[in-house]
Amino acid sequence: MRVELTEMLWFEQHVVSLSELAELTGLPAGMLEELVSAGAIEPIDAASAEPRFGAAALSAARHASRLREDFDLDAQALSLVLGLLERIDGLEQQLRSLRARLPGRNR
Amino acid sequence: MKYKDYYAVLGLERGASEDDIKKAYRRLARKYHPDVSKEADAEERFKEVAEAYQTLKDADKRAAYDQLGAHQPGQDFQPPPDWQAQWEPSAGDAFSSEGLDLSDLLDRLRGGRGRGRGGARMSMPGQDYEIAVPITIADAYNGTEIDLDLNMPEYDAQGQLRRVPHAFKARIPKGATDGQRLRVPGKGGKGFNGGRNGDLYLNITLRPHALFRANGHDLYLDLPLAPWEAVLGTSVEVPTPGGPVRLKVPPATQASQHLRLPRRGLPTPKGEHGDLYAVVLIVVPSVISDSERALYRQLAETSAFVPRAHFSEEGSYAS
Numbered sequence A: 001m002r003v004e005l006t007e008m009l010w011f012e013q014h015v016v017s018l019s020e021l022a023e024l025t026g027l028p029a030g031m032l033e034e035l036v037s038a039g040a041i042e043p044i045d046a047a048s049a050e051p052r053f054g055a056a057a058l059s060a061a062r063h064a065s066r067l068r069e070d071f072d073l074d075a076q077a078l079s080l081v082l083g084l085l086e087r088i089d090g091l092e093q094q095l096r097s098l099r100a101r102l103p104g105r106n107r
Numbered sequence B: 001m002k003y004k005d006y007y008a009v010l011g012l013e014r015g016a017s018e019d020d021i022k023k024a025y026r027r028l029a030r031k032y033h034p035d036v037s038k039e040a041d042a043e044e045r046f047k048e049v050a051e052a053y054q055t056l057k058d059a060d061k062r063a064a065y066d067q068l069g070a071h072q073p074g075q076d077f078q079p080p081p082d083w084q085a086q087w088e089p090s091a092g093d094a095f096s097s098e099g100l101d102l103s104d105l106l107d108r109l110r111g112g113r114g115r116g117r118g119g120a121r122m123s124m125p126g127q128d129y130e131i132a133v134p135i136t137i138a139d140a141y142n143g144t145e146i147d148l149d150l151n152m153p154e155y156d157a158q159g160q161l162r163r164v165p166h167a168f169k170a171r172i173p174k175g176a177t178d179g180q181r182l183r184v185p186g187k188g189g190k191g192f193n194g195g196r197n198g199d200l201y202l203n204i205t206l207r208p209h210a211l212f213r214a215n216g217h218d219l220y221l222d223l224p225l226a227p228w229e230a231v232l233g234t235s236v237e238v239p240t241p242g243g244p245v246r247l248k249v250p251p252a253t254q255a256s257q258h259l260r261l262p263r264r265g266l267p268t269p270k271g272e273h274g275d276l277y278a279v280v281l282i283v284v285p286s287v288i289s290d291s292e293r294a295l296y297r298q299l300a301e302t303s304a305f306v307p308r309a310h311f312s313e314e315g316s317y318a319s
Helices: A018-025 A029-037 A055-071 A075-101 B018-032 B042-056 B059-067 B081-087 B089-094 B102-112 B137-142 B227-232 B290-302
Strands: B129-135 B144-155 B161-172 B181-184 B200-206 B212-215 B218-225 B234-238 B245-249 B258-261 B276-282
Touching (some): A018 A029, A018 A055, A029 A075, A055 A075, A075 B212, B018 B042, B042 B059, B059 B081, B059 B102, B129 B144, B137 B212, B218 B227, B218 B245, B227 B234, B227 B276, B245 B258
Antiparallel strands (some): B144 B161, B181 B200, B212 B218, B234 B245
16 A cells, blocks of 8 residues: 655644644643643744744644653653753754864764 | 563563563663664664563553563464453454564553553544665755655554555655755644644755765865975865856965865755855875976975975964
8 A cells, every 4th residue: 555645744833722732742731731840842833822832832732642642641740851851952053053063074 | 463572671580570561661761872873783672672662661561572472573373262262352353463573462451341542432533654765975965766665554444453454656856965854744644633743754864975065055176286386276076966067266276275166066955056165185195206206396495485384383382
């Protein structure tokens, strides 16, 4: 069976509501709200009454969903872990960028 | 069906207590969870650990598993005939372990007894799938097609898990770079009883390239120059993913300087382009002729250039 894929979405192009985010990740909406109010998951438009979420939030919420399932973590522990993961991501990004700039790394 | 030794995976004896099982799982999950671990085979190891824990933490599943007897890991085995009668009576004649692995079999057992996920008449969302897709810089530049061959557990019409092969082509559009993700809606495991289909997530990684290093959508390329090229300036042909272009090297170009070639990097999903940076290296010949040596000597005597002037500036020496 061969099926041609038509719809592929870059993460960057995602904009979803809180309930869509809950559906995509399997996290309960109440827990998502807690993570948002703790600042662990950030909407694109923080001021809006109906917050919308982008790629970074989707990625963080997927992490949170897996970690919650596999480690039995509550919202507070999750927001701590997400914060640390974000910092590691940032540091790895810096490292990649520095490595790319350094001459002679391909050999 | 291949036997898996769930106790050995968790590093436990067969008689381990519930508490030991939980502790062993926590310790291994902390070490191998793909979201927090940097171990090379974290994802594979964690899957094994999680599968072992899912079975052993549940008293019924554990009892059913124990009754399969102990075999060598990887050894082919069939559940004994009375095992099915005891643990999966509802499966009746339809029972077939074909195409199932051990964890599917144990999951069915829950379904067959009308409890838990599969057995209830509630709808179940399909499983999400996440896979790593390594591509080349040329693939990222031009877009590419990849063949995916996935083997996903899915619920059939009876709510039983089966392993279903899915083969399809996926088009990776232009705009990919290291660490970027694609979501393919509805291409994960099928939902059961009206549950939505799972999604497929593709994590793009770039394979190392002999010339280019990627940072986001920018590319870096080492540009070796002879000393006289760096001093006098020159025009050189440099490779880019879109084909060679000429780059003007201005006079007095310094080593490690970055010469920017705008929009010659990787395309972005929005249709823009990153830049390409040529990182200047000044290289010298290891073997030179007598006449070259004479010229270098002449240059050394003529030049007033002091490359280490800052060494003698104030504060450079401890005093």
